[in-house]
Amino acid sequence: MAVVTSLVDEFRTAARQAGATADDADLTAAGQYLLSRWSEPQRHYHTVAHLSAVLHVVDLYAGLAPHPERVRLAAWMHDAVYDPRALGDANERDSAEFAEGLLATLGVPAATGAEVARLVGLTAGHATEEDDPDGELLCDADLAILASDEQAYADYTAAIRREYAHVPDDAFRDGRAQVLKALLExxxxxxxxxxxxxxxxxxxxxxxxELRGA
Incomplete structure (x- = not known):
């Protein structure tokens, strides 16, 4: 419970820094609602633990981003919609739309909400334009797991496989290989x-x- 309370406090602070005008009760409710989404049963990797890990990296390197509060909000939103059966970048698109709508209800200025939504959309391909340190920090934080030790990496890949348990082994290996090649390229x-x-x-x-073993 202490971890949940801390995370909700962090969400409320980031939202306030981004210009939210909603009262504390509404901000708290929004943070709790987001945590409920991150706790959905279809999630095995894209969980509250992943959210916490991304936020931790953002906090460590916040000085590299001109708008760290926007990056923090984008971290909260980037997998707010997560359906392993979705096609293409539908989850990222839907999460971006969700982010803009939720932030609007909390009184965050429209331009800021649109920017958070843009950042969320970047996590579809983790490709950023030149001179986009906010986007770079979010994408780097989202991919931090790739540089973990062998056991943590193995746990990550196993959790991803559980999320895609509905996909036959051959199809999963082919799809996963495409993801790995895209990252390596x-x-x-x-x-x-x-x-x-x-x-x-x-x-x-x-x-x-992983690719060699796929």
Whole structure:
């Protein structure tokens, strides 16, 4: 319960920093509602633990982003809609639309809500334009798991497989291989220099090892 309370406090703070005018009760309710979405039964990797991990990275490197409160809100929203059976980038599109709508109800200025929605949309392909440090921080934080140690990486891949338990093994391997190749073909998995220096080599080693075993 303490972790949940802390997370809701963090959401409320980020929303206030982004200009939310709703009262504390409504902000608290919104944070609790978001946590309920992150706790849905179809989730095995995209859970509150993943949300917490992304927020932790954002907090560590907040000084690299001009609008860290927007990045934090985008972290909260980036998998708010998550259906493993959805096609393409439908989850990211729906999460972005959800984010803009929810933030509007909380009194966040429309331009800020639209920017948070844009950031959420970036997590579909983790490709950012030049000079987008907010987007780079969100994408790097979302992909931090790729640079974890071998056991944590194995736990991550197992959790992803459970989310896609409805997909036959051959089809899952083919689809997963496409994801891994797309990541390895990026000029750099991580955009922000400190994260790239710390994580790039390990992430590529993990991805390559998984691809070879796929």
């Amino acid at each position: 990026l000029p750099s998995i991580y955009r922000l220099e400190p994260l790239r220096a710390a994580w790039e080599e390990k992430a590529r080693a993990n991805l390559t090892r």
